[in-house]
Amino acid sequence: MKQKNNRKPKLGQHFLIDHRYKNLIIDNVNNLGIKNILEIGPGAGAITSELVKYSINFLGLELDRKLYLDLKNKYKDNNVDFLNLDAGKMNTEKYDFFQEKYILVGNLPYYSANMIVRNFITTTFKPKYLIIMIQKEVAENYLSQVPNMKFIGHTIQIYTKVKKITDVPKEAFNPEPNVNSSIILLETKKDNEIIEYPEKLLSFIKKGFSSQRKTLVNSLSLSLKIDKDLLNKELININIDPKLRPGNLEIHDWIKIFNTIIKL
Structure with missing residues (x-):
């Protein structure tokens, strides 16, 4: 041996x-x-x-x-x-x-x-x-x-x-x-x-994963300090289920969320 x-x-x-x-x-x-x-x-x-x-x-x-x-x-x-x-x-x-x-x-x-x-x-x-x-x-x-x-x-x-x-x-x-x-x-x-401004998007996604066991709306409202009810409404408007967890989202979902939230 x-x-x-x-x-x-x-x-x-x-x-x-x-x-x-x-x-x-x-x-x-x-x-x-x-x-x-x-x-x-x-x-x-x-x-x-x-x-x-x-x-x-x-x-x-x-x-x-x-x-x-x-x-x-x-x-x-x-x-x-x-x-x-x-x-x-x-x-x-x-x-x-x-x-x-x-x-x-x-x-x-x-x-x-x-x-x-x-x-x-x-x-x-x-x-x-x-x-x-x-x-x-x-x-x-x-x-x-x-x-x-x-x-x-x-x-x-x-x-x-x-x-x-x-x-x-x-x-x-x-x-x-x-x-x-x-x-x-x-x-x-x-x-x-490669998507435009990938590092800016990844920085945003990282905030979404900061509490990955929480629902998306809870995780984002905590990390971004956005009113939960407002965020819930905006996610529904772009056909994203607020109750999903971060691990459920594809990259195109994060792009939609990012483009929506930067306007708030």
Whole structure:
């Protein structure tokens, strides 16, 4: 039996060691046919060598300084580079790599996955696809649909089309995390497919989810400090049931509500 090192994770790192899931990620990258590849958190290089072989241009972002130096020393090809920085705060406009169509691939740290994903799907030079491994519960929220829609689902689905590839058991990692993971595929939408002023709408939706177990009229009246009777009337006027809960609403419902409330 293969023994695990069981080292303490640093910077939220859990390294993928099961070759079945490594191969599945590589196969999905190959199927997309884009050879400019950005890897977030290559770590010990579980899939890096295969990505480098496949790519025309490869860029890896590694926050751990020691791992970053190990990777820089290992890969010397002209079309391969690594940066020691935080992917959640990276400005893609500063680097030539992002001028071309590219894929983002990564086993993302649980604690910073949302920040990293949101940074890249809202940036000027966004990836065409993201193949990422994240905590299973978070992946389910990304994929959520009515009547159990989550706020985080809106923040992702406004900008991307999301598909689950597979779930990954915690035993596939070293050190072993406390939770299972999922590999998902996100395809970023074209600019003309994204609603106007998406961040303004998301800020409004967030207020609606501030008390998501309450009915819509109660949640919005509390967060927006609007008279409940007035709000109830306005929701009925646009054919929105005030007794619905936030998770029952599609994005087009929120747009109708937002356009109505800003006039009050």
